[in-house]
Amino acid sequence: MPKTGFVHLVGAGPGDADLLTVKAARLIAQARLVVHDRLVGQSVMDLIPKDAELISVGKESDHHIMPQPQINALLLKLALEGRDVVRLKGGDPFVFGRGGEEAIHLAQHGVGFEIVPGVSAAVGCAASTGVPLTHRGLATSVRFVTGHMRENDGLDLDWASLADPACTLVIYMGIANAGKISERLLAAGLDATTPAMLIESGTTPDQRVKATTLAMLPQTIADHHFHPPSLMVIGRVVDVGAQLAAGLGKR
Ligand SMILES: C[S@@+](CC[C@H](N)C(=O)[O-])C[C@H]1O[C@@H](n2cnc3c(N)ncnc32)[C@H](O)[C@@H]1O
Structure with missing residues (x-):
């Protein structure tokens, strides 16, 4: 053994x-x-030693290569074989990363693990676009929200509490549901002109960014063909990005 x-x-x-x-x-x-x-990211993949064994369990919304229970079982099997496994996950393992489920499965079977935090997409994209997630006088809190729901059949979110002009919303996995998200936030009282920003493939050479408004979010996504992985940032702080633009990245 x-x-x-x-x-x-x-x-x-x-x-x-x-x-x-x-x-x-x-x-x-x-x-x-x-x-x-x-x-x-490719630049991260490039750091893996060339002779290391690679197993892709890649998943993107609606394109699950390996279902989560199978990933859990694979990690357990490899550990029980005595392997030292680097389980590499985009962003942070505990932010919409299902790292908790993998860790629970290992813990239930007495296998040791550690969590190494990563920069979550919200934080990385905010930095690379110059949009502070909180800002004195504009946003006293920030919420990371999933825009993707199980079975894809409804966004069971507390819209009344999300429609807070003093809170920045960062919506992960929300591109496909942007119409519903915009509609519900407007119905809950958030102003149609609330600034919003779309960021696709943030921090990579393929990064694309577009500023818009809450009401225009779905149209902007359609007009500019935004695809996953993309984030939507909604809130007054988006306008601060324009003020930072003159200096961001300038040497
Ligand atoms: C399954 S979640 C994983 C989140 C990840 N654990 C994190 O902490 O960033 C995938 C979603 O994160 C967002 N995302 C991840 N990387 C991104 C990037 N570089 N640019 C924009 N959005 C990104 C997108 O909304 C994507 O659909």
């Missing part, structure tokens, strides 16, 4: 390898076996 292995649940950040934590970069550079999602 081999000695039980260990699983490192590692956040790969939003795309740019320079945004990896020092610990994540070290684990990736030393990895012998990597189980990764499709969202892990």
Whole structure:
């Protein structure tokens, strides 16, 4: 019976390898076996040793290559074989990453693991577009919200509490439901002219950004063909981005 292995649940950040934590970069550079999602940035994938074993369990909304229970079972099997597994996940493992489910499965079977945090897409995209998620006088809180619902049949969110002009909303996985999201927030009282921003493939060489308004979000997505992975940022802080533009990235 081999000695039980260990699983490192590692956040790969939003795309740019320079945004990896020092610990994540070290684990990736030393990895012998990597189980990764499709969202892990190419520049991060390039840091994996060429002779390491790679297993892709890539998932994107509606394109699940491997269902979650199978991913859980795979991680457990590899650990029970005595392997040291780097489980590489986009952004942060515990922010809409199902890292909790993987960790619970390992814990239930007595397998050791650690969580290595990563820069979540909201934080990475905010930095790369110059939109502060909170800002004195404009936003006293920020909420990370999923725009993707199980079975794809309804967005069971507390719209009244989300429609707070002093709170920045960052919607993950919401592109396909942008029409419903915009409609519900307007119905709950958020102003139609509330600034909004779309960010596709943030922090990568393919990053695309478009500023719009809450009412115009669905139209902007259609006109400019935004696709996953994209974030929607809704709130007054989006306008601060324009003020930062003159200096952001300037040397
Ligand atoms: C399954 S969630 C994973 C989130 C990840 N755990 C995190 O902390 O960023 C995938 C969603 O995150 C968002 N996302 C991830 N990376 C992104 C990026 N580089 N640019 C824009 N959105 C991104 C998109 O909304 C995408 O559909």
